[in-house]
Amino acid sequence: MKKLLLMLSISILVLAGCGTGGKFAAQTNWEIQDFTYENQRGESVSLEDLKGTVWLATFIFTNCETVCPPMTFNMSDIQQMLDEKGVEDYKIVEFSVDPEVDTPEKLQEYLENYDVIDESKWELLTGYTQEDISKFAEKSFKTLVKDDPNSNQVIHGVSFYLVDQNGVVVKNYNGAQDVPKEEIVIDVETLIEDGK
DSSP, X not given: OHHXXXXXXXHHHHHHHHOSOSOOOOSOOEEOOOOEEEOTTSOEEEHHHHTTSEEEEEEEOTTOSSSHHHHHHHHHHHHXXXXXXXXXXXXXXXXXXXXXXXXXXXXXXXXXXXXXXXXXXXXXXXOSOHHHHHHHXXXXXXXXXXXXXXXSXXXXXXXXXXXXXXXXXXXXXXXXXXXXXXXXXXHHHHHHHHTO
8 A cells, every 4th residue: 555655646746747837947047148149041139139038059060070960950859849839939049159161051051951840930140250159158058169179170068058038048958869858848838838
């Protein structure tokens, strides 16, 4: 009987944890520095433009030979899952870590390689120096962006960052391997609901 009660208690806790009824619990509190960059459509995008919207952020570059393609593929999967749940009020923001190469046109070509169901949700950003993005990544996202001295590649983190309606990073996840896609979708959904 004790075993049955224990199993029942655990089941209730697990089910309670899966719901989206509760408030989102932030794990980080990193304020994003103000910015105004250029997206793949040649439009200006600022932190102010994103205020009021929940967004997922990451760092990529178009000539990446390792982690960026799977990361962008994973992000497009997450968008598909959000769409299936009817979640609409969000953005996906990918900052280029190789801005001299990554023109808006190159970023647009890069995005076309992926099965993106709604490109209007995506902001692939460039229009700054690599020094600028290195400082921005470190201060706002606590991550490294650095040229690889032995190749044309750029060293950068593989995290996905969840940003709230006020421009604060509230959680991050591995974006390259064992990506917790369902958890990310639930977190985005919960954060949007909390902001209503």
